[in-house]
Structure formats: structure tokens, C-alpha cells
Amino acid sequence: MEFRKPLLITLGAGCLVVLTAATIPAITSEPQFEEANQPTQSTDAASLPPDSDRLPPLRYLASNDGFLVVKPPNSGASDVEKKKRSGALVRYSVEIESGLKSRARALSEITDQVLQDRKHGWGSDGSRNFQRVANASTANIRVVLASPATVDSRCATVGLFTAGTFSCWDGSRAMINLDRWKEGAADFNSLDLYRRYVINHEVGHGLGFGHLSCPSAGALAPLMMQQTKTTGACKPNAWPYP
Numbered sequence: 001m002e003f004r005k006p007l008l009i010t011l012g013a014g015c016l017v018v019l020t021a022a023t024i025p026a027i028t029s030e031p032q033f034e035e036a037n038q039p040t041q042s043t044d045a046a047s048l049p050p051d052s053d054r055l056p057p058l059r060y061l062a063s064n065d066g067f068l069v070v071k072p073p074n075s076g077a078s079d080v081e082k083k084k085r086s087g088a089l090v091r092y093s094v095e096i097e098s099g100l101k102s103r104a105r106a107l108s109e110i111t112d113q114v115l116q117d118r119k120h121g122w123g124s125d126g127s128r129n130f131q132r133v134a135n136a137s138t139a140n141i142r143v144v145l146a147s148p149a150t151v152d153s154r155c156a157t158v159g160l161f162t163a164g165t166f167s168c169w170d171g172s173r174a175m176i177n178l179d180r181w182k183e184g185a186a187d188f189n190s191l192d193l194y195r196r197y198v199i200n201h202e203v204g205h206g207l208g209f210g211h212l213s214c215p216s217a218g219a220l221a222p223l224m225m226q227q228t229k230t231t232g233a234c235k236p237n238a239w240p241y242p
Helices: 077-084 101-115 148-156 178-183 191-206
Strands: 060-062 067-070 088-097 128-132 141-146 173-177
Touching: 067 101, 067 141, 088 101, 101 128, 101 141, 101 178, 101 191, 141 148, 141 178, 141 191, 148 173, 148 178, 173 178, 173 191, 178 191
Parallel strands: 088 128, 088 141, 141 173
Antiparallel strands: 060 067, 067 088
């Protein structure tokens, strides 16, 4: 699962594509296999504490297919600002497999930071306006953190072999492998950077982008390169518009 930099490069070889119906403008449901060097201003997700008395408790809704939707935090005036943004509306949900509530806060915060990023994210060119929803049935893209076995099972339904190791886009969900979320990947020296990469990469498949290859030695890897496997001669990159 990896990137199409705004500067389009040749699609990587061996990418399996399963076509399904598009749900919104500029978004397709083509399943893709798998899962930067842009500095971020947020706190490393690994240091975020689980729900406690120091933080407002997270709230959940059950989806109709066995996951727990993390309800969006109350954002007040920011919702008004989001509605004024240009671009096709992309509704997304943040979900976890039952039993992973201790991981929900980091997933929730990082997903919002990544998809709402107006400088380097998928909506930074004005073509898309991401809005988080609490009802999975209304989401165009569902970001789901799940165990390797569950990821394998969901990805297998669209012909993708994730081998307990990779993440995937299954046609409606960015299925994020729990082991990768906890451990990152060999070519990333920052877990926070990897987490941003894997979300952006799988969401990129949900937006219709296929795999790319490293363009040249020393360059930033295209987001849609399969960086979980290797960044090759490129440097790791978590953003579509670094």
C-alpha cells in the first residue's frame, strides 16, 4: 500500500488492483496491498497515555461489522471552518478492533492530524475536504486498527495476502496492522513518522492511487511506494505533498 506523489511516477510492478464502485468524487475503492521526511509538530504517539482521569474519556459506537468507532472529539467552531473548505467532501471514521481501546487515543489523534493537515496532507491542494464522522456507514474511508489475524482475514476477501505483516486497503477500510503500528518498519527510525506514513498510504489507495517506485537515489520516497517493505535508495516519507 503506498504513494502517488503529486509528481506522478511509474506505478510499481506487481500491484494487485480489485475494482469496486466509487463512492465519492475522485475516490475509488480499489484494494491495494500493504501499508516521511517531513518534520511534524505533534507529540510522538508512542508517548500518548491511555484514557485516564487526566484526559477526557473516549467514547465509542459499535459498527455493524464488529469494530468500535471512536467518536470524534467535540471540535466546535472548527467544524464551521471545515465546512467552508474547498474540495470534494471525504468523510472518514476512526475505528479499532475490540480489545484495543488502549491504542484508540493515539490512533484517533494521529489520524486527525494526518488527514486534516493543510500543508502536506491529501487535502492540502484544495481537492479534498476531510471530515470525521461517528457513523461508519456514512464514511467514505474507514481507518481501522486491528490485529494481524483480522487484517489478514479482511484483506484476503479482496485477494490480498498480508501475511500477518502488512496493512491493506480492502475496498472500504484502511486496515492497519497492529504489529506495524507498535513496531514500525525497518527503514523508519521514527515510529511516529511510520504511523503517519501507513495511514496516509492506505488512505491514498482509498483515494484511487496505486503503488510507485523510488525515483532516484537520495530522493524522498513517494508516499505510495511500499515503504513498509523497503525505501530502497530513497529516504522514508510520510506525506503526499512533502
